Amino acid sequence: MEIRKLNTLRGLAALIVFVTHFSDITNWLDGVLGGGSGAYGVMLFFLLSGFLMAYLYLDRDFTQANIQDYFLARACRVLPLYLAVVFGSYFLSSTGKNTLYTISDLHTLLGHLLFLYGESVLWSISPEIQFYFMFILFWMCAKNRKGYIYLLIFAVMILLFLFNFPRIYGDINGVPYNAFNVLRSLPYFFVGVIFGMHYRRLKIPEYLKKHWFILALCLIPLMYPDLTTITSDAKRRMWLSYEVLLVMSTVFFCVVFLxxxxxxxLANKFGDFFGKISYSFYLLHMPIIVQVNKLDFSVELKLLASLSMSILVAYISFRYFEKPIAKLIRGSKTSQLNTEKVTNCTSQ
Structure with a gap:
């Protein structure tokens, strides 16, 4: 069963990141919508990822065929465009043209290919990929040892809190790595997993389901560093604050469950469209904003141009690159399975 609301929520997450980067680069509205606030969009992405993994897979049998399908589906969605952007950035950087992202040497390229490090928005792909592998452990426990999932999540979150999210980063023989990005992202994946585990089973009374719960989304801008009423340094910790985790989890719960x-x-054709292109929009919007900002336009025209071009490029990428590549990969897998079936039938 498709949950259409998630398409719009995914698109909204990408738009939060876009507005933050545009605000930072152009100083639009004196930068009040910037200041690292794009983190809230990425948090939504991670909550969505954990939720969907649990919702789509934890009720399936933990078999080799299902595991292969799982990794194939994840790879088809994430890897083609990511690899294209990484290699494109490397070749452009090597010629002195940093029109994508700065990946200027082989060591940095390896850090990206091994999902240990990421420049600019590419940083978030490493935690995503590493979580895909961690999720296998949850899946393995899901059928007969589901309680272990809660125990593991609780233990890891307590350890992260007690050790204040250790800053583990550096390089190995020149190849950069940043484990801190993974550690600070885990609580959001974990909360998403817990929500996904209960989405089908949790019976919310109909009288509690109200359209006005969509207003919970307004809590996100209220946490922006330049807009929040919070006076402690927690307002700038963002990823390291369990208070922020609580608010973002509440927003997610209200939108998805209530x-x-x-x-x-939330459930409309534009949301469906924007949700589909959200990944390419997320990966490609930053270079577009940088290039548009060089033009002698008013900031309002720069906003319109950056947003329009980002949507157009994202659509072209999704329609003519990501979707055909995913179809080709899945088609090859289907053909292989059909061949195996024919071979087995023949041998019998």
């Missing part, structure tokens, strides 16, 4: 599935603001 807002009716037919909410016109």
């Amino acid at each position: 807002v009716p599935n037919n909410n016109v603001l």
Whole structure:
């Protein structure tokens, strides 16, 4: 069963990141929507990822065929565009043209290819990929040892809190790595997993499901460093604050569990469209903003141009690159399985 609301939520997460980067680069509205606030969009991405992994896979049997399908689906979605951007950035950087991202040497390239390090928005792909492998442990426990999932999540989150999210980063023989990015992201994946485990089983009374719960999304801008009423340094810790985790989890819970599935603001064709292109929009918007900012336009025209071009490029990428590549990979897998079936039938 498709949860259409998640498409719009994914698109909203990408848009939060876009607005933050545009604000930082152009100083739009004196930068009040910047200051690292794009982190809240990435947090939504990680919550969504954990939720969908649990929702789609934990009820399936833990078999070799299902595990292969799982990794194939994840690889088809994430890797083609990521690898294209990484290699494109490397070749452009080696010629002195940093029109994508700065990956200027072989060691940095290896850090990206091994999912140990990431420049600019590419940093978030490493935690995503590493979580895919961690999720296998949850899946293995899901059928007969589901309680271990809660125990593991609780233990890791307590350890992260007690050790204040250790700053583990550096290089190995020149290849950079940043484990801190993974550690600070884990709580969001974990909360998403817990929500995904209970989505089908948790029976929310109909009288609690109200369209106005969509207003919970307004809590996100209230946490922006330049807008929040919080006076402690927690407002700038973001990833390291369990208070922020609580608020973001509350927002996610309200939208996914309490807002009716037919909410016109969340379940609509534009949301479906933006959700589909959100990944390419996320990966490609930053270079576009940088290039548009060089033009002698007003900041409002720069915003319109950056947003329009980012959507257009993201659509072209999704429609003519990501989707065909995923179809080709899945088609090869299907053909291989059919061949194996024919071979087995023949041998019998």
